[in-house]
Amino acid sequence: MRIGGVAFDVPDEWYPAINNLMAEMPDRISEYEDMLLDNEILLARSRDIGVLSPERAINASISGPALRATGIAWDIRKADPYCLYDRFDFDIPVGNNGDCFDRFVVRMEEMRQSVSIIRQALQQLPGGPVSTPVPLAIRPEPGEAYARIESPKGELGFYLVSDGGPAPYRWHVRSPSFINLSVLKDLSVGLSLADAIVILGSLDINVGEIDR
Amino acid sequence: MPLLYWYDFDPLHSLYNWLRDNTSSDVVYVVAAVVAATGILSFVGLGALVNVWLERRIIGRIQVRKGPNRVGPFGLLQPVADAIKLIQKEVLQPRASDRALFNLPPILVFIPAMLSFSVFAWAPDLVYADLNVGVLFLLAISSVTSLAIFVAGWSSNNKYALLGAMRVIAMAISYEIPLVLALLAPVIFAGTMSLAGIVDFQRHYDVWLAFLLPMSLFIYAISATAELNRTPADIAEAESEIVAGFHTEYSGMKFGLFYAVELINSLAVSGIVASLFFGGYSLYGLDDYIPPWIIFIGKIYFFYFGLIWLRGTWPRLRIDQLMAFAWKMLIPMALINIVIAATEVFLWRQLEWSNWVLAAFVAINLVLMVLIIGFFFRMITRSFYRLPRRVRLVHDVSVPSLPAPGPAVGS
Numbered sequence: 001m002r003i004g005g006v007a008f009d010v011p012d013e014w015y016p017a018i019n020n021l022m023a024e025m026p027d028r029i030s031e032y033e034d035m036l037l038d039n040e041i042l043l044a045r046s047r048d049i050g051v052l053s054p055e056r057a058i059n060a061s062i063s064g065p066a067l068r069a070t071g072i073a074w075d076i077r078k079a080d081p082y083c084l085y086d087r088f089d090f091d092i093p094v095g096n097n098g099d100c101f102d103r104f105v106v107r108m109e110e111m112r113q114s115v116s117i118i119r120q121a122l123q124q125l126p127g128g129p130v131s132t133p134v135p136l137a138i139r140p141e142p143g144e145a146y147a148r149i150e151s152p153k154g155e156l157g158f159y160l161v162s163d164g165g166p167a168p169y170r171w172h173v174r175s176p177s178f179i180n181l182s183v184l185k186d187l188s189v190g191l192s193l194a195d196a197i198v199i200l201g202s203l204d205i206n207v208g209e210i211d212r
Numbered sequence: 213m214p215l216l217y218w219y220d221f222d223p224l225h226s227l228y229n230w231l232r233d234n235t236s237s238d239v240v241y242v243v244a245a246v247v248a249a250t251g252i253l254s255f256v257g258l259g260a261l262v263n264v265w266l267e268r269r270i271i272g273r274i275q276v277r278k279g280p281n282r283v284g285p286f287g288l289l290q291p292v293a294d295a296i297k298l299i300q301k302e303v304l305q306p307r308a309s310d311r312a313l314f315n316l317p318p319i320l321v322f323i324p325a326m327l328s329f330s331v332f333a334w335a336p337d338l339v340y341a342d343l344n345v346g347v348l349f350l351l352a353i354s355s356v357t358s359l360a361i362f363v364a365g366w367s368s369n370n371k372y373a374l375l376g377a378m379r380v381i382a383m384a385i386s387y388e389i390p391l392v393l394a395l396l397a398p399v400i401f402a403g404t405m406s407l408a409g410i411v412d413f414q415r416h417y418d419v420w421l422a423f424l425l426p427m428s429l430f431i432y433a434i435s436a437t438a439e440l441n442r443t444p445a446d447i448a449e450a451e452s453e454i455v456a457g458f459h460t461e462y463s464g465m466k467f468g469l470f471y472a473v474e475l476i477n478s479l480a481v482s483g484i485v486a487s488l489f490f491g492g493y494s495l496y497g498l499d500d501y502i503p504p505w506i507i508f509i510g511k512i513y514f515f516y517f518g519l520i521w522l523r524g525t526w527p528r529l530r531i532d533q534l535m536a537f538a539w540k541m542l543i544p545m546a547l548i549n550i551v552i553a554a555t556e557v558f559l560w561r562q563l564e565w566s567n568w569v570l571a572a573f574v575a576i577n578l579v580l581m582v583l584i585i586g587f588f589f590r591m592i593t594r595s596f597y598r599l600p601r602r603v604r605l606v607h608d609v610s611v612p613s614l615p616a617p618g619p620a621v622g623s
Contacts, residue, residue, distance in 0.1 A: 041444055041527050043596040054612065073606035091605035101601075109603045194530045197452045 003138065005131030018122065025115045033108055046100035050187035050199040053098060060183045064154025064176050065110065066203055069095035069102035076150040088120045100202040107204075110152075137166040153177055153204055177209035248340045252329050255509075256476055263475040264291035267520055274524035298468035306461050310367040317364035318462070318469040324353035325473045328480040333408035333492050335504035346407040347395055350484060351388075354439065357477065358384035361441075364470075365458035376457025379447045379531055383438060386538040387445075391435035393546035397428040397553035398488050407484075411492035417567065418496070422489040423574045427549045427581045429489045431542050436481045437522060438534065441474065444526040445534055482515035483508075490515075541588045548584060552577065 001007075036042055052062065054070040067074055073092045077085040093109035095102030140162040148157035154176025161170040180203050187203075188196045224247065231240045265280065265288060272279025280287030305314065331346040333339045343349050358380055365377020398421045399405055402413040414420055422429045438445035449457030459470045486492060490511055493504030529537070556573050563569050 035525065037601050039526070040593050040596065041529055043593070043601075044533050045527060045530060047596050047599070058611075072612065073608070073610045075609060079609040091607050092609070093603040094606050095603055097599050102603075105601065105603050109605070192530060192532070194447075194450070194453050194528075 002131075004134035005129070007131070009130045018118070022115055022119055022122070026112060029108065029111050029115075037105065037108075042104075043101065045194075045198055046104060046202070048097070049100045049191060049195050050202060051097060051099045052183060052187060056183065056186060057098070060186075061179050062154070062183060064151070064180065065103055065106045066154065066180050068093060069106045070098035071095060076148055076155055080148070082147070082149060084121070084124075087124065088117050090117050100198050103202040103204075139164060139166055148174070151176055153206065153209075154180055173212065175206075175209040175212065177203075177205040177207075178212060181205050181210055252340060253326065256326055256329055256479070259479050260472045260475050261291040261295070263479065263516070264294065264471075266516075267475070267523070270517070270520045271524040274521070295468065298465050301464040303464040303466055304461070306369060308369040309461065310369070313363050313367035314461075315466075317360040317367070318466045320360035320363070321357050321473045322469050324356045325476040325480060327353050328477075329483065331407050332483050332487055332508070333411050334508050335493050338505060339408050342406055342408050344409075345405045347399055347405040347410075347488075350407075350480075351392055351395070354477075354480075355384065355388060357473070358388075358439075361458050364462070368458075368461035370461050372454040372456070373458050373460045375454045376449055376460070380441070380458060382531070383441075383445065383447065383534060383538075386535050387435045387438040387542075390431050390538055390542035390546045391439060393543070393550060394428045394431035394435060395488065397425045397549050400550070400553050400557050401425065407487045407492070411487055411494060414491040415494045417570055419570050419574065420489060420491045424570065424577060425489075425549070425553060426578055427545060427584065428553075429485070430581065430585065431546050431549065432489075433485065435538070435542060436484070437519065438538070440477055440481060440519075442478065442519060443523045444529050446528060447531045447534060450528060478516055478519050479512060482512045482519065485515045486511035537592070541592060545584060545588060552580060 052066065052070050054072050056062075057067050057070045057072065062070075063074070063076075071094055073094050075092045076082070077090075078092065090113045093106045093113065095106050140160075142162055142164045144159070144161045146157060146159045148155050150156075155174065156176055157174035159170075159172040159174065160168050163169040184196075184199065184203065187199050191199075228240065228244065231243060268290070269279040269287065280290035283289040283293045305311065328350055330340040331343050331349055333342070361380045362377045365373040365375075365380070368374070398410060401421065401424060402410040404410060404413070410421070441447075441449065447453075447457075449459065454460075459467055462470060486508060492511075493508040495502070495507045498507070556577075560566075560569050560573075
């Protein structure tokens with residue numbers, strides 16, 4: 001992906017591959033759910049572990065599956081639709097308790113919703129050019145802009161300030177991993193070492209995003 | 213009339229007869245010991261290599277990936293390549309470690325793993341050492357492994373190794389109790405501790421102890437999985453929590469021995485399950501046509517596959533949950549199981565060891581097992597089902613109105 005479009009059109013073998021995957025994926029997700037959702041060991045390890053309250057989640061600016069697991073239906077693709085998301089019909093999975101297990105089931109259901117979105121997108125996919133000509137050096141007007149997307153880990157936002165030159169005057173990334181990690185202490189106080197691993201895994205952090 | 217093929221041990225029998233007729237009994241004794249030990253050691257050694265490949269391939273298949281597939285056909289030579297790599301690697305010795313104690317455990321875990329194969333009955337007259345305390349012997353040497361692992365963790369002078377070692381001891385103490393209690397019931401029924409004797413009992417009455425004492429099998433299978441340090445009970449080397457646990461500081465072939473012992477012990481446990489609960493080398497008359505030792509090895513690998521399946525499917529339990537499971541669920545169940553077994557043996561003796569009583573016991577014990585396990589299961593899992601386990605699907609964004617913001621983040 002780049003300014004003005006994408007680098008290449010999809011190759012011909014991509015369509016059968018994605019169609020196969022989309023045909024296979026719902027069965028696979030159901031299989032994983034059958035195995036995991038009623039698994040007592042998984043429940044013992046994740047139920048009531050790392051409970052995040054909706055109030056705490058909003059105050060700590062948590063976003064993404066971790067926020068939805070607390071019971072708040074919030075998705076930037078619905079709240080502030082960007083790209084083509086207003087054209088697609090999908091649901092927001094919402095958890096009940098905000099614990100590690102809820103974060104896990106929310107992600108499982110999001111996989112299913114993603115399959116549905118990809119199917120709708122495939123039906124509407126037009127042909128034609130994939131990129132528009134863009135000047136080599138872009139000189140935006142002086143000012144500032146903030147754009148955000150719903151990334152798999154949460155709200156991924158980019159804040160840019162331009163002074164009219166080819167390089168940004170200020171560039172800030174709001175990375176979801178960094179902000180979601182801020183509640184790690186709240187979630188893990190009073191639990192054991194093994195639970196900290198589960199909580200870290202359920203927050204789904206990316207270490208590269210945290211380093212800023 | 214049993215069929216005889218090259219893979220029957222007929223030549224060995226002729227050799228034995230010839231030696232008996234032409235030499236002294238001491239020679240027979242020594243030759244028999246050496247030949248049989250060679251056989252068992254090669255089975256165990258080859259088994260360890262095969263198991264490495266089996267585990268990685270089967271777990272790969274379970275987790276929808278390929279597993280080793282580059283070295284040799286289907287990656288069959290991968291274990292050999294691994295072994296060569298491990299032998300070549302430098303064996304490091306931490307400076308602060310206890311030199312003697314650090315070098316001892318890899319050997320100390322290997323010996324009991326090998327010894328446990330000596331009491332198995334591979335065929336009607338094919339037992340390396342038909343100890344009349346075979347079950348006791350197995351239990352005794354299996355606890356040496358826990359001790360060796362503790363020594364390994366302690367002598368490494370590494371905090372993660374020590375944590376792993378402490379976990380091993382805590383778990384070994386907890387799980388050895390239900391394990392021993394579970395094995396008591398088959399011993400009460402068979403009236404002998406010799407593994408060959410227990411297999412003979414199952415052949416004589418044509419009933420596998422797995423059907424007669426299903427609860428024993430259930431308890432033993434769980435406790436043995438825990439004793440083996442395999443997932444879902446691999447807290448001794450929980451790699452996401454304490455690096456590699458007790459073998460953090462071991463490298464090269466010393467680590468390789470720990471790895472091999474884990475696989476060999478899995479085979480040994482499968483062998484115990486096969487002999488004690490599933491009739492050993494007997495297979496309801498089929499053992500007249502298939503060599504009994506092939507049946508026995510087939511059964512071993514059948515249960516070994518079960519262990520691999522568990523490892524590939526289940527997540528790891530937390531240590532307190534694992535201990536609570538042993539003390540709150542397995543030990544009471546094992547005690548109830550012994551009372552049931554003893555009562556039934558008493559009744560059976562009153563009714564003069566008749567066969568139909570055994571059939572009744574099979575039915576009664578199956579029902580009792582379902583009831584008792586169901587009861588304990590509900591007790592343990594009740595809290596999990598308090599909340600719904602499915603998500604709600606919401607079509608539109610909705611944020612509840614919250615009270616005024618609390619203290620700032622990080623305060």
